[in-house]
Amino acid sequence: MAAVTAPDKPLLRRIAHLDMDAFYASVELLRYPQLKGLPVVIGGGRRRVDELLLRGPDGTQERERRFIPVEDFPLLKDYVGRGVITTATYAARQFGVGSAMGMMKAARLCPQAIVLPVDFEEVRRFSRTFKEAITEIAPVMQDRGVDEVYIDFTDVPGGQREGGRVLARLIQKSIFDKTGLTCSIGVAPNRLLAKMASEFNKPNGISVVYAEDLQETIWPLGVRKVNGIGPKAGEKLARLGIETIGQLAAQDPQWLIGHFGKSTGAWMHRVAWGRDDSPVVTESEPVSMSRETTFDRDLHAVHDRAELGAIFTDLCQRVAQDLQRKGYVGRTIGIKLRYDDFRSVTRDQTIPDPTHDPATIRRVAGLCLKRVPLERRLRLLGVRVGGLTRPGAEHPDEGRLQPAGAHGSAPAGTTAELF
């Protein structure tokens, strides 16, 4: 392939982080375009709201979504309950409303905001579509969740021009053309800085950062802007008098190691200096899907049999739904238990024909359960289906999938986890 730049000028490592703007809310605006520009928050209960909206005030009319008058939508001021906001449109954010805020509190800030619940199916569908739009242009993409990815721009045509801005623009346009959704992109020498940069010009923005911008652009930011410094580490750093990334960079690495341990302390020093060599790992297909849940109180296989049985069946159904939604079947069905003393055990069994049937998964998982000691109380139960294939693959090996990377895309939900 012809080099984009002269041979004496080596390619700069250019890594992008792309994050969709107000993702769940933007997905709703696609089907209710009459709400564009208005404050809308996503949160609360089921999608019964759709039925109500579609039937109209007298409960009989069948209305098309885009013709439903704005006045008919539920408002935040009428919300009663303990729900929290998942996300908010940028129009709503101007009122100080945002992710993780209680809905009743948000109602005091922006009573006129429209409330809609999330539609996970729709969100996942758009998630797949925008990612496909990216890989058509830039194949080295790493999935980092429902609305964000890392992309290696280094060797992609346009990836070096204006530091990556040209390619970023092209990707934004392609995503918009295919979905009607906007996103923000940060391009930087590595993933660490790209992740920060993608937030600089939200929404619908592009931000290009070079290694030499570290001092001016990155060091004034708060330490919590570093992906990996969470609330606990942030608080501890604050107690030590370190608020900004620049202050972190100024610390002696040994001092950081003294406070945070060898690996975290050394890592903190590295990231504060903008260093990150981690590659963008192209996401392979998942090898397994699983659901697990930690109980509110430890349960006993005999004394809490009914409760445990119901949870077990529910987990099997959820895994089956995940498989069906994502279009997989699997042959190896397994369980995971954690006892009250935190020891864990797993068992699995492989069946002749791959399945995504909840009853089959439940039956085989039940057989696995019979093979573990159940005297102790349990704190966690999980169900897993592995050996995944796409149904309809002509030859079993053709549908067989590669091992997942370190960050499999776990199905959304509180009980979801890959194990």
Ligand code: TTP
């Ligand atoms: P984010 O990318 O964090 O937020 P966003 O896309 O809504 O807004 P922004 O423009 O600032 O990127 O999260 C992506 C989606 O994930 C978001 O639309 C809703 C969901 N989400 C949750 O379910 N819980 C949360 O706490 C957050 C922050 C997001």
Ligand code: MG
């Ligand atoms: Mg987002």
Ligand code: MG
């Ligand atoms: Mg995101």
